[in-house]
Amino acid sequence: MSVNNKAFAALMAHQRQTEALSMVAERLGWDQETMMPRGAAEQRGEEMAAMEGVLHARRTDPRIGEWLEVAEAPDAAGQAALRLIRRSYARAQKVPGDLAEALARLTSTAQGVWAEARARDDVPGFLPTLAEVIALRRREAECLAEGGDLYDALMDDYEPGATAATIGAMFDRMRPRLVALREAVLGATYQPKALTGNFQTETQLRLARDLASAFGYDWSRGRMDLAVHPFSSGGWNDSRITTRVVESEPFNCFYSTIHEVGHSSYELGIDPDYALTPLGHGVSMGVHESQSRIYENQMGRGRAFTGWMFGEMRARFGDLSVDSPEGFYHAVNRVQPGFIRTEADEVHYNLHIMMRFDLERALVRGDLAVGDLEAAWNDRFKADFGAVVDRPSNGMLQDVHWSCGLFGYFPTYTLGNVYAGCLWKSLTAAVPGLEAGLAAGDATAATGWLRENLQRQGGLREPAATIQAACGFAPDEGPLLDYLEAKFRDIYAI
Structure with missing residues (x-):
């Protein structure tokens, strides 16, 4: 040698x-x-x-x-x-x-x-x-x-090569279309009916396990536990997920579970030859979020999969406050300006991230004092969402990230949504019979495409190149915004 x-x-x-x-x-x-x-x-x-x-x-x-x-x-x-x-x-x-x-x-x-x-x-x-x-x-x-730039230095830990300037410019391009869509949806004549009722914890957790299985989670290399703030952890042959349960809000549990399965499936899907090497992890948090968000939203909140999910919920919980698969699909995707980011609908979600991006960048740069953070949060939330924060757990105390020191992490959530929009555009064009599988509670065709075209690669390429190699085109926000507008204009008949 x-x-x-x-x-x-x-x-x-x-x-x-x-x-x-x-x-x-x-x-x-x-x-x-x-x-x-x-x-x-x-x-x-x-x-x-x-x-x-x-x-x-x-x-x-x-x-x-x-x-x-x-x-x-x-x-x-x-x-x-x-x-x-x-x-x-x-x-x-x-x-x-x-x-x-x-x-x-x-x-x-x-x-x-x-x-x-x-x-x-x-x-x-x-x-x-x-x-x-x-x-x-x-x-x-x-x-x-x-x-x-201090914030750029921190953000590089989570999304190598990204800068506050490029992320900020992308947010500036996205915001007008998101706000216009939100206003059109909230002003629509038709407003979907919410799912209401009490949903027993143990029954929720059993269905959550079945949802994880539907998305291909490998239980021989994983497990599910409860946490205050859902997360996934680990890789190679041991990647674990967590969820949380609110008996009056079952979607909280179900979509947290699917989201974390997306993260874990990425780690478990990486080529085993890369184990215990720098290639044996997701390449960036933006790419990681693309997996959790496409599992949760484009697949998990789509009309086909929610049709199957409606039947499963009726079998386990009895009659529901919504009485048809279409009504259930609308309830899953109901747009409301809520306080909690992790429970936000797809229209509002990125607006939550844009707010946090601006606040934490100001904190790191010294433009915002820690003692002024709560007031700054509440003022910004009122301006962006038109609601007054009623208590800190619905405001600046809701996320674990800042206590963990994860400054620079939040923008990767929206970047992940942007990547997911690109992947969905390519996936739907490449995979015949996709909707039929999802309608039967089987996401194998979609998750298989993602595993072969993205997940297996681990850290082989830089983040944007990873998405481009999977999609066949350079990532940008257009496919995400097009997807959101088509979906919600259809649901709200606007």
Whole structure:
């Protein structure tokens, strides 16, 4: 074996252990949100800090630089792995180890502080912790940006290559059409009837499991648990999902489940040859969200699948307040300006993200003080949605992201919707019999196309190139907006 090949082998062996340890750290995070006793929060913070210290040391090991100088990849996958390792190594070297540990410790304990504050609608109880999180993330951004835009530096963790300027410009193009559609829908003569009633928790969870199975979730490599804020965790042969239950709002549980199945299916669908390498993960959060959103919305909220779902709900819950598959489809897609992002309809959802994008960018850049965040949120919500926030858990305390330090993450939700719009356009053109399968509660044709054309690739290509390779055209917001206008003008007869 040549020196160059030996360097590549040594580098990949080092990376394999780093990836495995990273999965252990991720499992600690999963446990914290699902199983961990409340009293263990401080201990878990120390455990997460210790793991981050080990991982940071491995990611900045000087030998990585030496190996990268001479390593020779044997194929395209190896070249992509080298590209990703170079990027990770360059970023990790800029952040001091003690700062990385401090962030891991604080964001672990901050999640518990947020959860308790949310339960009590206690903004003052959360703000000091949030201020600490923002201060540390700003320090990290200053290390990474090296004089550039702080928010761009943070966003690069979640969507490499994206900038606040490009995302902001896309939002500016999208907003007029979204607002016009919302106004047309809310002003329409016909307004769908809502699904009402009480839906027992255990029955909801049994149906949620069946919905996950309908979308191809591999129960031999996954499990479903309850969490305050639904999420998925893991990859390769262990990717888990969570959901939540409100007995008066079953769609909350069902569509959270389908959404997280989209995330997990991406991770479980990656080529197993990429396991424990930099290619063995979803390439970006925008691409990740494209999978969760296309599962949840284009497939899960479509007329064909909701027709099957209507029959399943009647079989399990008895007569419903809506009495036909078409009425059920309309109820699933009912447009209302609600407070909660995760429960928002497709028309309003991206407006929630645009609001958060502006607020968190102002926080990171120092244009908005933490103490003024609640008032800024409430003012912006009133301006954008025409409603007064009634309590903090319906306002600035509703999302877990800021307590976790995930500044720069929110815009990837809308980017994921944009990617999903592009994928849906190509998928529907490429897959005959798609609607018939969904109408029978079988998403295999759609999920199979996504697995072969996108999910298997993992991190092989850059994010936009991943979407372009799957769709055959460069991604843009047009297909999403066209899909939304066609769907909701049809439902609302406008």
